[in-house]
Amino acid sequence: MPESHRLNDPLPADSVGIITPQVAHFDTPLALACGKVLPDFDLVYETYGSLNAERSNAVLICHALSGHHHAAGYHNDEERKPGWWDAHIGPGKSIDTNHFFVVSLNNLGGCHGSTGPLSHNSDTGRLWGPDFPLVTVSDWVNSQARLADRLGIERWAAAVGGSLGGMQVLQWSMAFPERIANAVVIAATPRLSAQNIAFNEVARQAIRSDPDFHAGWYSEHQTLPKRGLKLARMVGHITYLSEDAMGSKFGRDLRTNDLNFGFDVEFQVESYLRYQGDTFSTTFDANTYLLMTKALDYFDPAARYAGNLPEALAPAQCPFLVVSFTSDWRFPPSRSRELVDALIQAGKPVSYANIDSPYGHDAFLLPDDRYHAVFSAFMQRAAKEAGIMPANDEVTQ
């Protein structure tokens, strides 16, 4: 995790600094994959770095399951932790804001400011709640294209994302091949396995069977399905960490000196999971969590080509960087290689790195020398090719 900075300390030199989120309102209806139409919507986003005159240096960040627009920097002096991908976005970092203009948004259906279940539904006068349509990766990419239009960005120098974010990048490459110059797909998969879906289904059942869920109308009942969200997050965390990372972080260490022969917290790993679950259960919206897991389950671009992924990838025109992490068992290296093989078969230029890391799926969020070297080299090439960085310039690593 990014280091927290101490209160009143100056911000780290390689931080993008204090960031103010912005909101873009769109009132042209958006047709969704489910057949419904969203009459209008807001997207909340942040930007880091400066857009050049040619508007050729913009990089799109796509977020994962529980992510949001706040990917780098701080919202104010009191914020102790920077954005979720601060390890890789900033001056001199993998996505170097000395060169790039970085755009990071909260996706449709999110719970951090973009239109979603917590937003007002003008048709009913209620919150959207469970009525909010199940948006898909393709819907997200369509809405992100609207944001690009609004910002005057005809073509992204790169679209970048990890996990569910990587799926959005893939979708960009297929749906808008002329609007994306480079694609970075990290710790992702071209489609979920049965086991991935199974874990999502446990999370959904946990939330939906919580009596406080009220069929998704918990806000109107002045309550929150905290038990369900907590369980969903606990299961999630198990899949984000590798077995080894969990082992070396917690082992079988007890919080107290002795077994208590009861059900209070005993092992450190129990304490960690309960804490993570409790925190999440009061800060994340349950309807958003549900629809994000469905977007994950549904993503399967090869499906309409009878499972032929190279055929699905045929429209893509950009070079790809695919990155996986050795200990990631949520989306293991084999899933990335599936994508790499399909890209090669489809005749697309692809670089692939399998990074040796003990941190499991979470590794994509963390700093790591080799990960940074590969990631920043690809981004520097992108910058040079786009003419936004002199061809002989070397960035300190």
Next chain:
Amino acid sequence: MPESHRLNDPLPADSVGIITPQVAHFDTPLALACGKVLPDFDLVYETYGSLNAERSNAVLICHALSGHHHAAGYHNDEERKPGWWDAHIGPGKSIDTNHFFVVSLNNLGGCHGSTGPLSHNSDTGRLWGPDFPLVTVSDWVNSQARLADRLGIERWAAAVGGSLGGMQVLQWSMAFPERIANAVVIAATPRLSAQNIAFNEVARQAIRSDPDFHAGWYSEHQTLPKRGLKLARMVGHITYLSEDAMGSKFGRDLRTNDLNFGFDVEFQVESYLRYQGDTFSTTFDANTYLLMTKALDYFDPAARYAGNLPEALAPAQCPFLVVSFTSDWRFPPSRSRELVDALIQAGKPVSYANIDSPYGHDAFLLPDDRYHAVFSAFMQRAAKEAGIMPANDEVTQ
């Protein structure tokens, strides 16, 4: 899974046939690891085959997390499915009832007839419920020794168990080395990893946070924590199957023709998990499930030797057979090898087989040629050494 036989069909020739469970009552108090004393208790058990005159051919079966005494055969003509380990117990099977007298019990704290949370607590006049003490693997083995005494079995020809059952076998070898001639430890581990504990903790939180749990007094509230048990079982099932088994069993197959953009069952794997969870939630006792998971978490014979497993195993005197399955990710082969290495270091005779199987942890319940060959060869050697089978006799495989 064992094949079901059709109603009115004769029982399969290699079945132990119709079995009637028996109950042994013990009124000598049993001191438990937690410090409490169980004043008296019942153990329900079944036997298959015949005890020889020397009482030297008895084999103890130890059950896993949700297991019970009904390991083989049928309770009546109408029962469609045989006991849980029928694939390996019967005439000509791995544990050959032509030679062995097999004893299979429901452990203390269980919910299938042995004293547990569903039993009457004479101290309070209520059911034991959540007051039932947290029994450990060592308590189980102590109570199993009482059963052996009752049956006049001084020494088991073998103690055999898979998963949590394998832990009981290990405990027998250390606690009563003179009372066990052979030990078969299948798909087990000498202690849970942090990830194993984490999954158990999710299951416990699911049950304990269910409003119908009522701090364990659900029976008195005429209800059952079905939501929690269902979730616990769903999580369990994910860990029992390998990712590949789930993939080849369900893939991304839909139950309906199209995505429904809602939260009804869509993928086959969702349907399977919900069905398994629903069935379990009405047939298994929640307090029993909780204490069984704690027994798993607590088992760690090396703990009192500062983590030195060979030292913990020093008292053992019998030969061991350790079996693991390549696709088991709940207790993977590496955990079995940990045990094998420690046994070798402790100078114990050990045979080890890592069986190539796609079925994950569940493989220990299933028929498999190589598994059967290894298992029955070890058991035949045990039979010959005990003089209960002529040294030159060959058993059909």
